[in-house]
Amino acid sequence: MKFTRKANAQWKGSGKEGKGTLTSASKVLDKTPYSFHTRFEDGEKGTNPEELIGAAHAGCFTMQLSFLLNEENFTATTLDVDATVTFEDGAVTKITLNLEGDVPNIDAEQFQQIAHKAKEVCPISKLLDTNIELKVTLTNS
Template identity: 75%
Template sequence: MKFTRKASAQWKGSGKDGKGTVTTASNVLNKTPYSFHTRFENAAGTNPEELVGAAHAGCFAMQLSFLLNESGFTATTLDVSATITFEDGSIVLIVLNLEGHVPDISEKEFVQIATNAKEICPISKLLNTTIELNVNLS
């Protein structure tokens, strides 16, 4: 399967005092503001690291769902959060926290499948950083 997706960004002004917007072709993000202040000072708006975290959490959850199905399981719920650590101009760590509700699966098998999903998720493969996975089956 091959497809393309598109997103765009517009920036106006200097790095610290400027501001920009990001837009996705689906318009889920439509001129969503971002700036130095949203990136480094928690002002209202988004930032690149938050968007990477959302993409990674979503990709991992979907990949895990596919792998669970291949093993004969269907998740009731997979809650995934991604925490991005930015340090000295680089993303140095991503921690994926997984809370799963999967009927009839052992914890050992769930951890194995989740670990595989982390390794083969397209966003994981894209990123050049340490990725940790915390798994909780409930």
């Protein structure tokens, strides 16, 4: 399978005082604001590249995990992943994926193994040149 996706970034002004917008072809992002303040400070409404990387990584990882679980005849009731992107000294130095899963009839060790495989084969994991830490919790109800 081969496909392409497209997004646009527009920036106006200086690095610190300027502002920009992000738009995705799907229009999920539609002139979504971003700026120095939304990236390096808190309080202003808008997004930032690190937040978007976290969302992309969490989304890709959960979908990959779901496919791998299905291959082993499991179907998750819920997979909930928080992605924390750490930015230090001009670089993304770590991403922590905190997974909480409710998967009927699976034991914790097998869930751990499949989750770690998903982290390794997830296309976004493979794209990123940083330390990726995975924390796994099985919460079967």
